[in-house]
Amino acid sequence: MLGLLKKVSGKNVSANELDNLIGKADIIDIREPYEYKTGSIKTAKNIPMDNLINNPNQYLDKDKTYYIMCQSGVRSSQTCKFLSKQGFDVINVTGGISSYTGNN
Template identity: 40%
Template sequence: MKEITPAEVEKLLDEGKSLNIIDVRETEEVEEGKIPGAINIPLGLVEYCKQDLDKSKEYIIVCLSGGRSGRATEYLQSQGYNVTNMTGGMVAWEGKTE
């Protein structure tokens, strides 16, 4: 499984890179703050929403601490998606939130 740190994600965003970020936390968790531009797909819905994702794009998967995003990353990778888990999750995120 590919991994990226929150600091690396923040650096890419600061450089103006366009990232596809999926936050797999529950909706009420995301309401407390998410990485700007992240799309919320709760972990329990990933299996049902995967057809909305483009297999030619790269996605960074985020959750609170890295556990749920790790499971989502493994699942989506097994389905042929190009995904990377953000280690440490939002607990370790020091960048802007919306």
């Protein structure tokens, strides 16, 4: 029962909080290229989820912080959990690009 009451671990920011970070933070959009082409946050780098999970050391540095986003926040949440366990400093972008209303 106590396990059900535990807070979900991990760091999160809303998609709209990214406006203050554009150009200052490493933002990674893990959607597939065809999804990314429909629009993303300015300066976000597209690395599809499978590529990132299968070879994180090729794309990430353990000394940096990364903001991970997808369409709705589900894939990014799962990816952040995995990457955190691997020792990477990642922050999940809740709501994903579908909730972003900023000045991209």
